[in-house]
Amino acid sequence: MRGRWIERWDPEDETFWREEGERVARRNLYFSVFSEHIGFSxxxxxxxxxxxxGPEYGIDPAGKFFLIAVxxxxxxxxxxxxTFAVARFGGRNWTVFSALLLLLPTGAAFAVMEPGTSYTTFLLVAALTGVGGGNFASSMTNINAFFPLHRKGWALGLNAGGGNIGVPVVQLVGLLVIGVAGAAHPRIVLxxxxxxIVVAAxxxxxxxxxxxxxxxxxxxVKEAVRAPHTWILAFLYIGCFGSFIGYSFAFGLVLQTQFGRTPLQAASLTFLGPLLGSLIRPFxxxxxxxxxxxxxTLTTFAGMAAATGVVVYASVTESLPVFLVGFTALFVLSGIGNGSTFKMIPAVFTRKAYGLGLANEEADAYGRRLSGAAMGLIGAVGAIGGLGINLxxxxxxxAGGTGTAAFVAFLAYYAACLAVTWAVYLRRPAEVPAQRQLSYSEV
Known part of the structure; x- marks a missing residue:
């Protein structure tokens, strides 16, 4: 080991993993989770x-939705x-830098968060918070390299789920501030x-x-871009993670705009769905x-379509209790789908390696190589789904004063994801070389 650089790393070697690798990988995982958690917040x-x-800011609901969309x-x-910064600078080094970079959007928001600030300024400051979204990609790429294939689902799920919990935690902090100090003191949250942020770094x-x-x-990277499975998985990840992050941004605002909840009432309900969706992702x-x-993933999309049907009904009938049940189910199911879809990425590319005639260590190395390149692309495209939801x-x-039309569009997308999952990965499992029987239905 040179400084904080590890020169040899082979997690697929069972002896290495048992004697040294697992301990080091878990340590890096836990502190990666902490940093990513703050990034999500x-x-x-x-x-x-x-x-x-409030009204004193002079920004209507459409303007607020656009803020969070930016x-x-x-x-x-x-x-x-x-995604590429990890290999260029090192996972540890980039985690330190990306954590410290979070001081920029947080400090800027602290400076401008008051009535009278121009909408353009709010847009620019909201855009700065996007650096926190980048932490997910570098963290997942880093942790993917630490763990063997048979543990990636658990490790990536825990890493992402622990990071995702940053969403409900910041919302709980907001609830606490509104409940104790009132809606006029947003700087306390910041x-x-x-x-x-300093502690995480x-x-x-x-x-x-x-x-x-x-x-x-x-x-x-070029091979991952050309691979059809990269874009198929990205399409599915839009349905899972795009839903999670899009709903996380929009939930409280929907409660205020469509159901007339006060800031305190909205904040008291907003955190629950993201919390459950985050906790269940490792599962x-x-x-x-x-x-x-x-x-x-197939089962998840079927459930999300059904839950969205419940939400559409609640939106039309203006039933807040039914709306909350359906929306919470969407968060839970999106969390499960996030974990299962991301697990598919290394498995799909490892299976591709065997299809190309590679075997054993060669196939595992190929799978790690392409899945690491694909994860950043898939994660980025999936997050753009959150933009689509907010827009x-x-x-x-x-157009209509309610979110009903948007939910109908989301229902159609989940149906499409269900059909794609079945058609590509479950309809006709392909044969593979005898040395390792791994069909797409197993990915």
């Missing part, structure tokens, strides 16, 4: 800030360069996170490692490890 900061923005868009796009510096064998592979990864990611809500409320 900063990324979704404006889902909380808009609850503090934050979603930047967080999605920035995931692509963040003051809580500034020291936490310090912990990453002290306890994480860089993997020297992880290199940016331009050939792998989705574990289910995929045991039963196959494609099977779990759909904006248009729906502008």
């Amino acid at each position: 900063v990324w979704t900061l404006w889902s909380v800030m808009v609850l503090f923005m 934050a979603t868009l930047v967080g999605a796009v920035i995931r692509i360069p963040y 003051g809580v996170y500034i020291p936490l 310090v912990c990453a510096a002290l306890y994480m490692d860089n993997l020297a064998p992880v290199k940016n592979d331009t050939g792998a 989705g990864g574990s289910l995929a490890d045991r039963h196959g990611g494609a099977r779990i 759909a809500f904006r248009q729906s409320f502008q």
Whole structure:
């Protein structure tokens, strides 16, 4: 080991994994979760800030939906360069830098969060919070390299789920501030996170490692871009993660706009769905490890379509209790789907390796190589789904005053995801070489 650089890393070697690898991988996983958790909180900061923005701010619901859409868009796009930063600078080094970078949007929001600030300024500051969305891509790429294939579902699910919990946590902090200090004090929320950002950076510096064998592979990136499965999985991930992050941003605002909830009432309900969706994501990864990611993903989309039907009914009848039940189910199911879909990525590319005639260590290395390149692309495209959700809500409320039309569109998308999952990964499992029987139904 040179400084914080690990020169040899082979998690598929059972002896290495048992004697040394697992301990190091778990340590890096835990502190990666902490940093990514803070990143998610900063990324979704404006889902909380808009609850503090009363009539004195002069911003209508459509303007607020656009604010959170801008934050979603930047967080999605920035995931692509963040994916490659791990191999360029080292997982530990980049985690330290990306954590400290969160001080910029948090400090800027602290400076401008008051009535009288121009809408353009709010847009620019909301865009800055997108750097928190990038943390997911670098974190997942880093942790993917630490774990063997048979543990990736659990590890990636825990890493992503722990990060996702940053969404309900920042919403709970917002609820606490509104309940205790009132809706006129948003800067308290920001003051809580500034020291936490510093702690996350310090912990990453002290306890994480860089993997020297992880290199940016331009050939792998080009191959991943050309691979149809990259874009098929991205399409599915839009349905899962795009739903989770889009709903997380929009939930409180929908409650205020469509159901007339006060900031305190909305904040008291907003955190529950993202919390459950985050906690259950590792379970989705574990289910995929045991039963196959494609099977779990198919079941998840069927459930999401049914839950969306419930939400449409509640939206039309203006039943808040039924709406909350359906919306909470959407969060839970999206969390399961997030875990199972991301588990599919390394498995699909490892299966492709065997289809090309590779075997054993060669096939595993090929799977790691392409899945690492594909994860950033898939994560970025999936997050853009959150932008689509917020823009759909904006248009729906502008045109009809409710979110019903948007939910009907989401229902159609989940039906399409269900059909694609079945057609590509479950309808006709392909034969593979005898040395390893891994069909698409098992990915």
